[in-house]
Amino acid sequence: MAEVLVLVDAVDGNIKKATFELLTAARQLGEPAAVVVGAPGTAAGLKDQLAEYGAAKVYVAESDDIAGYSVAPKAEALAAVAQQASPAAVLISSGPENKEIAARLALKLDSGLLYDAVGFDGDGNVTQQIFGAAITVTSKVSKGTPVITVRPNSFAPEAASGAAQEVPVSVSVSDAGKGAKITDTVVEEKGSRPQLSDASVVVSGGRGIGNADNFTIIEKLADSLGAAVGASRAVVDAGWVPHTMQVGQTGVTVSPQLYIAVGISGAIQHRAGMQTSKTIVAINKDPEAPIFELADFGVVGDLFQVAPQLTDEIGKRKG
Amino acid sequence: MNIVVLMKQVPDTEGDRKLAADNTVDRAAVDPVINYIDEFAIEEGLLLKEAHGGEVTILTVGPERATESIRKALSMGADKALHISDEAIHGSDAVATAKILAKALGSVEWDVAIAGSEATDARGAVVPALLAEVLGAPQLTQARKVTVDGSTVTIERVTDTGYEKVEAQTPAVISVVEKINDPRYPSFKGIMAAKSKPIDVKSLSDIGVEAGEVGLSNAWTQVASFENAPPREAGQVVKDEGDGGSKIADFLASKKLI
Numbered sequence: 001m002a003e004v005l006v007l008v009d010a011v012d013g014n015i016k017k018a019t020f021e022l023l024t025a026a027r028q029l030g031e032p033a034a035v036v037v038g039a040p041g042t043a044a045g046l047k048d049q050l051a052e053y054g055a056a057k058v059y060v061a062e063s064d065d066i067a068g069y070s071v072a073p074k075a076e077a078l079a080a081v082a083q084q085a086s087p088a089a090v091l092i093s094s095g096p097e098n099k100e101i102a103a104r105l106a107l108k109l110d111s112g113l114l115y116d117a118v119g120f121d122g123d124g125n126v127t128q129q130i131f132g133a134a135i136t137v138t139s140k141v142s143k144g145t146p147v148i149t150v151r152p153n154s155f156a157p158e159a160a161s162g163a164a165q166e167v168p169v170s171v172s173v174s175d176a177g178k179g180a181k182i183t184d185t186v187v188e189e190k191g192s193r194p195q196l197s198d199a200s201v202v203v204s205g206g207r208g209i210g211n212a213d214n215f216t217i218i219e220k221l222a223d224s225l226g227a228a229v230g231a232s233r234a235v236v237d238a239g240w241v242p243h244t245m246q247v248g249q250t251g252v253t254v255s256p257q258l259y260i261a262v263g264i265s266g267a268i269q270h271r272a273g274m275q276t277s278k279t280i281v282a283i284n285k286d287p288e289a290p291i292f293e294l295a296d297f298g299v300v301g302d303l304f305q306v307a308p309q310l311t312d313e314i315g316k317r318k319g
Numbered sequence: 320m321n322i323v324v325l326m327k328q329v330p331d332t333e334g335d336r337k338l339a340a341d342n343t344v345d346r347a348a349v350d351p352v353i354n355y356i357d358e359f360a361i362e363e364g365l366l367l368k369e370a371h372g373g374e375v376t377i378l379t380v381g382p383e384r385a386t387e388s389i390r391k392a393l394s395m396g397a398d399k400a401l402h403i404s405d406e407a408i409h410g411s412d413a414v415a416t417a418k419i420l421a422k423a424l425g426s427v428e429w430d431v432a433i434a435g436s437e438a439t440d441a442r443g444a445v446v447p448a449l450l451a452e453v454l455g456a457p458q459l460t461q462a463r464k465v466t467v468d469g470s471t472v473t474i475e476r477v478t479d480t481g482y483e484k485v486e487a488q489t490p491a492v493i494s495v496v497e498k499i500n501d502p503r504y505p506s507f508k509g510i511m512a513a514k515s516k517p518i519d520v521k522s523l524s525d526i527g528v529e530a531g532e533v534g535l536s537n538a539w540t541q542v543a544s545f546e547n548a549p550p551r552e553a554g555q556v557v558k559d560e561g562d563g564g565s566k567i568a569d570f571l572a573s574k575k576l577i
């Protein structure tokens with residue numbers, strides 16, 4: 001059976017759920033093989049986790065230059081693996097950097113690139129949702145090795161045992177690949193909350209929260225659910241939260257199992273970033289707010305009453 | 320410094336966007352506008368020019384009608400434009416678009432090419448990376464800040480948790496995110512001046528691209544079909560009567576979400 005390469009996303013030795021989703025999805029297309037790209041030593045701590053999700057092989061493409069330069073070396077390393085493995089497809093989870101890696105990879109392999117897939121059929125077609133999820137498109141790569149980025153939360157991860165046989169691949173980053181040097185990495189938001197882009201649950205606050213201090217209401221609700229925290233642009237523009245938290249057309253696109261919109265009107269540009277969420281809950285005092293058109297469950301009421309009550313209830317029910 | 324800004328014309332997201340019978344974006348269905356984030360790219364180009372001198376050239380690959388958006392960019396203060404327009408481009412995918420942009424850049428002098436991070440029609444966010452790859456030029460993308468010092472360009476690249484400082488030598492491909500600056504509105508003077516600014520319209524053969532490399536039938540990906548997504552099923556909306564929070568909790572429990 002042909003191999004399907006899955007680029008592994010990990011932070012501090014923890015593999016992201018999106019990678020397990022892709023290893024699961026890859027089984028529909030062939031035999032999943034994980035690819036670890038990073039500084040020397042990255043793969044060592046990841047192998048066992050990859051075996052649990054069915055990776056038959058773990059390609060290890062490690063080099064000191066990979067972490068030191070922006071994007072291009074990762075694409076070179078992944079291309080080296082693809083050239084060695086001749087896979088049926090390469091799957092990468094959608095995110096700003098990963099889409100850039102996928103783009104460069106597709107060119108290196110002379111192959112078609114499909115981004116933001118949300119599903120596959122058996123015939124090599126992928127489905128994508130465009131124009132704020134108003135239209136579903138079925139497309140296919142017609143040249144080379146399909147390079148496909150997949151939206152997080154599109155597949156439910158299912159464990160399966162894999163041999164996770166380690167296959168080292170030598171990487172030497174070209175001079176062109178070292179064109180953009182990373183001179184500093186700055187972490188602005190620490191904290192233990194999940195990342196917005198691939199979280200299973202997202203709680204977002206809008207202008208209805210009134211001021212920056214009140215944003216703790218949103219954070220408390222999010223923490224009760226182990227959720228990531230998002231915001232509407234109105235909240236970002238007001239300077240209450242950083243731009244990295246903006247959900248929408250000009251912010252992050254999320255597609256979680258559960259999205260809770262608190263004090264958000266549901267403007268089309270906001271909807272463009274959250275419309276494909278599986279379940280949507282809204283709290284808004286205006287019964288006419290467009291967010292209710294999308295909501296599976298909505299409460300017309302004052303968020304200062306409803307949201308804290310919900311936080312308490314969740315706490316109680318969790319025991 | 321020679322600054323090229325990559326600007327795409329897109330259907331307004333406020334309109335009811337559609338695909339045409341050949342599965343490409345129906346560019347006649349909705350009024351076209353400058354891709355929103357590209358306004359930030361234009362502004363960044365103008366700011367760099369103000370700080371370091373030189374010229375700002377708008378580069379667009381798109382249909383004839385893109386002239387309207389190009390004029391608007393010129394009225395913001397850009398000096399001139401290069402517009403690649405050719406029937407054969409219709410239906411090109413991102414890879415082909417990047418190849419055309421690369422050839423177009425080959426026909427002008429440039430130190431930095433500044434793009435937006437993402438276009439609102441296809442939402443690819445891939446063209447800047449593709450362009451850097453085709454050109455073999457450094458990629459400085461997702462910038463929330465751009466600083467130029469001689470031939471060294473440094474950006475703050477937005478990451479999931481903060482930012483990275485990334486540094487490269489010119490010529491380099493940059494993409495910028497929303498919020499990097501405050502795009503200016505065209506002034507009356509700017510609008511008048513734009514009318515006489517040069518727009519160089521070139522065909523594929525003018526820049527040395529074979530028609531067989533681009534367009535719908537040569538794309539490396541094909542759209543097989545599309546359909547309108549079924550509308551979301553109407554959910555339940557209740558009025559808070561002091562128990563709104565617990566009602567949501569009940570709903571979440573019924574869905575096994577808590």
Ligand SMILES: Cc1cc2nc3c(=O)[nH]c(=O)nc-3n(C[C@H](O)[C@H](O)[C@H](O)COP(=O)(O)OP(=O)(O)OC[C@H]3O[C@@H](n4cnc5c(N)ncnc54)[C@H](O)[C@@H]3O)c2cc1C
Binds near residue numbers: 248252273301
């Ligand atoms: C080109 C462009 C790009 C954009 N990109 C984005 C984007 O990426 N993301 C985005 O979010 N927006 C984006 N916008 C902005 C978007 O159009 C809206 O302006 C924005 O989403 C509104 O944010 P909001 O819902 O928080 O604020 P509002 O529209 O002001 O809504 C606030 C809501 O809170 C409710 N409320 C107030 N008080 C209470 C209370 N006590 N209890 C309960 N409810 C209350 C109100 O009824 C109202 O519905 C973009 C706009 C443009 C033009």
Ligand SMILES: Nc1ncnc2c1ncn2[C@@H]1O[C@H](COP(=O)(O)O)[C@@H](O)[C@H]1O
Binds near residue numbers: 437
């Ligand atoms: N046809 C085009 N002409 C000029 N610039 C483009 C074109 N397509 C994409 N770009 C640039 O690339 C950026 C990202 O586009 P995309 O990868 O399509 O989301 C845009 O914001 C533009 O700056």
